[in-house]
Amino acid sequence: MDKMHYARGLVRLSTQSAMAQGWSRAQMLRRVFRPRVLLYGAGLLAITVAMVTSLSVRVPLKVDVVRDRGTLSRIVAGGMVENIYRVQIGNATEVPQHYVLSAAGLDGLRVASDTAVALGAAEDRWVVIRLQAPYGAAAGGSHPVAIEVRAQADPAIQVAAPTTFLVPR
Known part of the structure; x- marks a missing residue:
């Protein structure tokens, strides 16, 4: 000034x-x-x-489970009850990730389809999985189970999505 x-x-x-x-x-x-x-x-x-x-x-993993509408449940070879689900897995990180799918909630419950999923950075994908349990493992009806998705590189990144497993009467 x-x-x-x-x-x-x-x-x-x-x-x-x-x-x-x-x-x-x-x-x-x-x-x-x-x-x-x-x-x-x-x-x-x-x-x-x-x-x-x-x-x-925030968890950098998004998981959504939808039951297959075409098949409720069926008995397959080996005396196993099978349910089919569509799982949407979303990688919310900026790096490619490899995920492993598993299931819990019933005795003998296992994933009968491919359990490994590879996703690119910020990618999501629908994956069809088949869950199988021994026929006598549970009474007929609907039973709560969880489909768990876990990152291979970092076990702390995991999500358990609840759903139901139908056993025919």
Whole structure:
């Protein structure tokens, strides 16, 4: 301002109201730290913390299980009861991953189809899997089971998707 021969203070962090009323720096700070401004700041901070927390604890694997509508359950060779499912596996990481599928919930329950799935970065795919259990392992009806998908490279990345296993009566 001196170099251009202008009055000092033409460029400053202030408001027109503060300049017109001649407020001091302490009065300006008192005006900035009003309850409404503090509440808005606290709200913005809470939203930011919630977003960062949700991003840091998210599981980079998405799994969705859908029963095959064409076949409810059937008895196959070897005296096994078989149910067919379509599993959508989504890799939410930025690197290719290899996943292993397994099942739990009934005695003798096993995956009778291919258990290894390779997905590229940020890719998802539908996979058809067949679950088989011995015919006498459970009474007739619907039984809760879980299809588990686990990353080979990092066992901490795993998801267990609940579904039902039907045994004919």
